[in-house]
Amino acid sequence: MKKRTREKVALLVFALLVVLGGSVLLRYFETGRSFNMAATAVDDAFGQMSGYTAIVFDGTYDVLDALRPTKLPSVDGGAEERPETLGEMVAAELARLPLSMRERPVYASDVRSFYEEKGAGVLTLNVDDLARYEKPRILMAGDRKIGVVAVDYYASARQLKKLHDELASAGAESFVCLVPRLSCLADTDDFNVVIVTDDDQAEPGRGEGEGSAHIVYAPERGQVGVVLLTSLNVPSSKVYASL
Structure with missing residues (x-):
């Protein structure tokens, strides 16, 4: 076999190994994320939430x-x-x-107490009043610093990076963005959690991943949304319609 042919074969084998290694690594991270989310559900069920952060907010969507x-x-x-x-x-x-005769609504204060009793650090957000968070703020959930900002305009990737850096320089360990519609954000890469407060085109209470962010749509009024973060910022979410 000629030297040039051997080099081509070697390069091809190397490329295949890189692709295979990348696939295995991606599967590893996906599996690890799923495992962490499952572990969160188990800890939540057994009431062992020490080290977790619970972000609690009342629903804003009214089906009527x-x-x-x-x-x-x-x-x-x-x-x-x-x-x-x-x-x-x-x-x-x-x-x-x-x-x-009406169904008793659930309030954020109820769910806050619920998670405090489990040992989690809890932060309650008033997502009905985005003006409160127009300027980036550091809020405490137990001993953990949560950076929160509301964006009710179209923000470019550069603007979002600037908001993230401002929160990071203030010591934020987790990053939360509140928006009326997901279309306000050029991307979600700078945040761990994005809470959408007023999007009637989306399914209320649904959580989904996009890039590094966990996107949650506010549930119905009378219900409470919760985002749970592990100490490594692995997110999951749920909705309480009753307690």
Whole structure:
């Protein structure tokens, strides 16, 4: 075999080994992430959450918003709410039910106490008021520093990197971004968690991964969303509709 042919074969073998090694490494990290998420679920079930961070927030999505009565002109020239459709009539009647007959909502304070009793560091966010987090802030969850910022405009990758660096320089160990819609962000690479507060096109309460970020859509009002972070910032999420 000629020298040049041997070199080509060697390069081909090397390339195959690199591809195979990369595939194995990727599978290792995927498996490790899944294992850590499973371990979080086990620790949560057994109440052993020391070293974990729980980010707790009330739901913002209202399934009855589309059924609300519209304001129509009244006989005296003013405006009054009158149901136009069957759905609006149902919503109006549900609102008249006594509290004892309605499903008891869950509050962030309930879930906060729940995780504090399990030993987790807990941070409660008011995702209904994004203006509170317009400027990057460091908030404490137990002994852990959580960097939080809200973005209600389109932010480029450079702007997001600047926000991340500002939080990092202030000592943030985990990074959380609040947005009304995911389309506000050019990418999510600079955050561990992205909480979407007002996207009626998404499935409320669903958590999904995109790059290094865990994306969560706020659940319905009366429910509570929770993002759990391990000490290594491996995220998972869940929704409490009852306790």
